[in-house]
Amino acid sequence: MAQPSSDWEAKRQQVVQILDTIVNDTETPRNIRRIAKQASTELFNEKIKPAVRAANSIDLIEEIINDPNMPSFTRTQLWMAISILETIRSSQS
Numbered sequence: 001m002a003q004p005s006s007d008w009e010a011k012r013q014q015v016v017q018i019l020d021t022i023v024n025d026t027e028t029p030r031n032i033r034r035i036a037k038q039a040s041t042e043l044f045n046e047k048i049k050p051a052v053r054a055a056n057s058i059d060l061i062e063e064i065i066n067d068p069n070m071p072s073f074t075r076t077q078l079w080m081a082i083s084i085l086e087t088i089r090s091s092q093s
Contacts (some may be wrong), residue, residue, distance in 0.1 A: 004081075007057075008050050008088060009037075010090070011084050011085075011087065011088050012043050012050075012088070014084055015026075015040070015043060015057070015081045015084050015085055016019070016040050016043060018077050018081045018084075019036045019037070019039055019081060020040065020079060021038040022036040022074055022077055022079065023037045023040070025074065027071060028071060028074050029067070029069045029070070031064070031067070032064050032067060032069075032070055032074065032089070035060050035061065035063065035064045038060050038082075039057040039060040039061050039064050040057075042056045042057045042060065043057055045082070049089075049092060050088055050092045051088065051089050051090075051092030053088075054085040054086075054088040054089040054092070055089050057081075057085055058082055058085050058086065058089065060083075061078050061081060061082055062082070064078075065078055065082075
């Protein structure tokens with residue numbers, strides 16, 4: 001059963017806020033900020049279903065999650081974003 005679009009929108013907005021915080025944090029390495037921006041942009045790709053958008057964003061984030069240059073606070077934020085995205089992916093499929 002697909003979740004109501006308002007629930008999807010609320011979760012997407014939560015993730016976008018987390019990712020925007022990372023994108024705007026100058027203490028975070030540029031490559032990590034770039035991937036966070038791509039993951040955020042992917043959530044607005046209207047050509048594909050929300051579950052696929054969430055999965056694509058997770059894939060992008062997982063590419064950088066173990067970067068040794070990542071501040072621990074940023075890593076925690078990314079895990080939080082993945083957690084929310086997982087609920088979207090599982091409930092929309």
